[in-house]
Amino acid sequence: MLIEEIKKYVVDADLTSTQKKSLDYFLENGFPTTKDEDWKYTSLKKVLKRKYCLKSSDFELNDEMIQQYSLGVKDKIIFKNGKIYSExxxxxxxxxxxxxxxxxxxxxxxYLNEAICENSYEIVFDKNLNLDNPIEILHFINNYNDYFLQLRTKITCGSGSNVKLVxxxxxxxxxxxxxxxxxxxVKRNSFFEISKLQSYNDNTHTIDNTLVDQDRDSTANVHTFSFDGSFIRNNLNFYQNNENCTSNMNGITIIDKSNxxxxxxxxxxxxxxxLSNESYKGVYFDSTKGVFNGKIMVRPDAQKINAFQSNNNLLFSDNASIKTKPQLEIYAxxxxxxxxxxxxxxxxKSLFYMRSRGFSEKTAKGLLTFAFLIEVIExxxxxxxxxxAKTEIAKKLSIEKDLL
Amino acid sequence: MKIEPKISEDILLDEVTSKEYEYGFTTNIESEKIEKGLNEDVIKFISKKKNEPDWMLDFRLEAFKVWKEMEEPDWANINYPKPDYQDIVYYCAPKQKNKLNSLDDLDPEMKRTFDRLGISIDEQKRLANVAVDIVMDSVSVATSFKEKLAELGIIFCPISEAIQKYPELVKKYIGTVIPVRDNFFSALNSAVFSDGSFCYIPKGTVCPLELSTYFRINEAGTGQFERTLVIAEEDSCVSYLEGCTAPMRNENQLHAAVVELVALDSAEIKYSTVQNWYPGDKNGKGGVFNFVTKRGICHDNAKISWTQIETGSAVTWKYPSCVLKGKNSIGEFFSVAVTNNFQQADTGTKMVHLGENSKSTIIAKGICAGKSNGSYRGLVKIAKGAKNSRNFSQCDSLLMGDKCGSHTFPYIEVDNKSSQVEHEATTSKIGEDQIFYCNQRGIGTEEAVALIVNGYCKEVLNKLPMEFAVEAKKLLEISLEGSVG
Structure with a gap:
């Protein structure tokens, strides 16, 4: 159904030849299904069932709304339905x-994104630029109808730069x-860090593709916090294109309801x-479902690689489930x-220890769960x-933030 | 003090790669085989040859129908030329004039073959306290110790004989653990299997001997499709071992076996495999394709333990699995998979937890040398009803040489909150510091490697029955002699 909508949409869209090629590729392959190995546990069926429109409408954005979602960082890049609003x-x-x-x-x-995204932006950070504070990228989304939105951003970190984003x-x-x-x-000798804060409302479904290309002596960190949102799929790929690269990935997932x-x-x-380091922690309540698939590939002749990956999960409900597949492919x-x-x-035993010292069950469980997550927070x-992170975790575990 | 000269890596690797397959002889025994190809007539011929009842023929024809509709799977991390299933001989039997009365009547030529294999039947019979069923090409040729076992009510015989003598048992269990439709190779096997072993342990009996099957592909251009069915009644216990070899041939031979284990309440089955099919020469030519389906089902309080030492085959593709259906059932999987030259192995296990308090342990050790590729692929599934289940998995790989590859694909699915699952995997090579430590103490580099590999595999080797642990250790040493990573 959505495919029909896309076909209708591209009729009057002015596509370049590369976009046309990408569109053809997409139409040939369609949306991934559970028959694809990478989507084995993730079905898009329910998400795609809705009638989405592809055209955006405009809306008013005021400071109050921005304040509500901002972390209080001074520098912000704000997008409105994918269009730049302020920089x-x-x-x-x-x-x-x-x-x-x-x-x-x-x-x-x-491919679909490349074909039909109207607003693609490149954010360039100059050579040797050293940012002390993170820059916040806020995407505000609002539409009259159910909306299928494409976001497309390229970030270039010049050599020797130090860039932190939220x-x-x-x-x-x-x-x-x-x-x-x-x-x-991420160019030579630069440092790039992005924190993805995923606390969405129930009617937000996200597919987030992040690809990081790294040059010599660079470091890239991606932190992903998934707290809310009915459907979240994160594809995070790192390509180390030269020697002495470091890639770090961390993730905290605490979800409830049927997310x-x-x-x-x-x-x-x-x-x-x-070097690569990966640590993903998940806490699952209610009838939530979690999927983790971490793949590490070491190509032939890529010697002296250190790659570590860990995925730890706590299940708090019999209706929750977790499917995980940590995968290594090593040719050196x-x-x-x-x-x-x-x-x-x-x-x-730990729970008993805390209970015997007067903590309520909720607090004891909360503190122990926080302790489970602390490795990532540190x-x-x-x-x-x-x-x-602490505010959201406290909210999810229903304990007071001051305790953390 | 004797000082060992440090042998360079290249020379050592050369030695390993030039090591020839020891069992690559053929036996000149007249054999009876049919035309190449597969059709209903071939199946009817096999069934008739075996003098099978109608239900068995129907089972085969049904399987053939299913197989024809199936596509050969290609998801495994292996590359091989797909066999032409019409270019295989599906039935091949060593020609024998009369039915044998005892082992002494065995063809002297064939007897010599087994002597060369190092399993002298006489010797085994007298000394090793092991009952052996030997399957050559497609037919079971010798079964020892039958009477002794019969006294206890234990049935250990070729499956073709079991179909004749104990049809109700075979009918009740065959195809229940691995349904015909399970996969491409199990369907093929169900259609054309010509022999294999059948083993039945009655209620409350502990089998006093290690039961053993030896498989050998002898004839050129044949496929081996054996079928093994082991049934352990309530409170019984059995330990079963299979070994296999094949002659050296330039073509690829296909081996697609099906092994079904049924462990009823409180029974225990221990199934060990020492697989040493011909791995192909050092250029990757020839060798056996080993596509085997093995699965066991555990009822309440039952236990199934798989132990495998995989050193042979050009391509190994198998996942001995346990369905932990009953409460408190236990599944175990211990594996050492060695690949060298151009060998490829995609092996692992599936542990499906359905019953409460079920436990499983997976220890998989991979050793890759030369230009080989080894993969561990495993599934641990804990169903919603399998409360308080427990799984521990560990898969380690040791790499020797910079052209080999080692891969891990564990699938873990948990659907309840009271179960615990742990999985860990590491990949590394033998550390220079470890070798140096041994050298310092007067242990030569080669011995040090053997020592380290031995220690690395010890957890698994210890699980093998005594008689075969020695053989397996020797096999490991041979296939990895002197390779320093």
Whole structure:
């Protein structure tokens, strides 16, 4: 049904030849189904059943709304239904609207995004730019009808730069399916960090594709916080295109009701002496479903790679389920790669210890769950983000934030 | 003090790769085989040859119908030329004039074959306390210790004989653990299997011997499709071992077996495999395609334990699995998979927890050398009703040489809150510091590698029955002699 809508939409759209090619690819392959290995546990069927429109309508945005969703960071880049609304005035940061923005793709959805996204932007951070504070990227979304939105951003971090970003989608309207593609080009010796704050309302469905290309001596960190949203699929790919790259991925997922979160990560170690670290923690309440698929690839001759991956999950309900697949593909011998994965509950002895010292069951469970997550929180640098994470965690575990 | 010269990596690797397959001889025994190809007539011929009842023929024809509609799967992490299923001989039997009365009547030529294989039947019979059923090409040729087992009510015989003598038992259990439709190769096997072993342990009996089957593909251009069915009644216990070899041939031979285990309440089955099919030469030519379906079902309080040492085959593609249907049932999987030269292995296990308090343990060790690729692929599924279930999985790989690959694909699915699942996997090579430590203490590099590999596999080797642990250890040493990572 949505495919029909897309076909109708492109009739009057002015597509470039590359966009046409991408569209053909998408129409040939269609939306992924559970028959695709990468979507084995994630069905788009329900999400795609709605009647979405592809055209955006305009809406008023005021400071109060921005305040509500902002972390209180000074510099903000604000988008309204994918169109730029305001940008910070920082020397060395420029935002350009692109007509034809070609980016690497990892699924049919990226092709679709390339074909029909109206507003593609490139954010360029100049060489040796050193940002002390993170910049916040806020996407405000509002539409009269149910809306299928394409977001497309390329981030270029010039060599020697130090860039920290916070990204958040704020849907204040009807049912929205967001298909976002972000490509970060992290040049030599630069540092790139992005925190994705995923606390959406119930009528937001997101497919978030993030691809990071890394050059020599660079570091890239992606932190993903999934707290709310009926359907979240994150595709996170790192490509280490030269020696001595470091890639870090961290994730905290705490969901309740009947929400669904799927993390797919992929690290492609193509060159020697690189490092990757991955730590995803999940807490599942009610009838939630979680999926984790972490893939580490070490290409032939990419020696001296250290790759670590861990995925830990707590299940708090018999109706919750978790499917996880930590995957290693290794074609070089002088490497140290490991992955670990656990699924379990709060240790009864620890709980008893805390109860016997006068903590209520709720508080004791909350504190122990927080302790389970702390390994990830300790890896965060920016205090605004730590603060955000703690607030949301406290809310989810229904304990007072001051205890954390 | 003797000082070992440090042997360079290249020389060592050369030695490994030049190591020839020991069991690559053929036996000149007249055999009876039919035309190549597969159609209903072939199936009818096999069934007739075996003097099978009608229900068995119907089972085969049904399976053939299902197989024809199926497509050969290609999701595994292996590359191989797809066999032409019309270019295989589906029935091949060593020609024998009369039915044998005892092992002493066995064809002397064939006897010599088994002697060369290192399983002298006489010796085994007298010394090793092991009952052996030998399947050559497609037909079961010798079964030892039958009487002794019969006294206890234990049935251990070729499955073709079981179909004749114990049709109600075979009919009741065949195809229940691995349905005909399960997969492409199990359907093929169900249609054309020509022999295999059948084992039945009555209620409350502990089998006093290790039961053993030895498989050998001898004839060129034949496929081996054996079918094994092990049934352990309530409170019984059995340990079963299979071994396999094949001659060296330039073409690829197909081996598609089906093994079904049924462990009824409180029964225990231990199934060990030492797989040493011909792996192909060092250029990757020839070798056996080993596409086997193995699965066991555990009823209440039952236990099934799979142990496998995989050193042979050009391509190995198998997942011995346990369906933990009953309460408090236990499934275990211990595996060492060694690949060298151009060998490929995609192996692992499936543990499906359905009963409460079911437990499973998976220990998988992979060793890859040369240009080989080894994969662990496993599924741990804990169903909603399988409360308080427990799984522990560990899969480690050891890489020797910079052209080999090692992969891990664990699937973990948990649907309730009271179960605990742990999975860990590591990939590394033998550390230079470990070798250095051994060298310092006067242990040569080669011995040090053997020592480390041995230690690495110990957890699994310890699970093998005594008689075969020695053989397996030897096999490991042979296939990895001197390779320093």
């Amino acid at each position: 910070p005035k920082i020397l060395g940061v420029s935002i350009k609207k692109m007509k034809d923005l070609v980016m690497p793709k990892n699924s049919a959805l990226c 990204e958040r989608f704020c849907n204040i309207g009807n049912n929205t399916l967001i298909n976002s593609c972000m490509h970060a080009d 669904f979160v799927d993390h797919h990560t992929f690290v492609d170690h193509k060159f020697q002496n690189c 011998d002088d490497v140290k790669c490991s992955h670990g994965c656990t699924i379990g509950q709060i240790d009864k 890896k965060l640098n920016a205090k605004e983000i730590v603060d955000y």
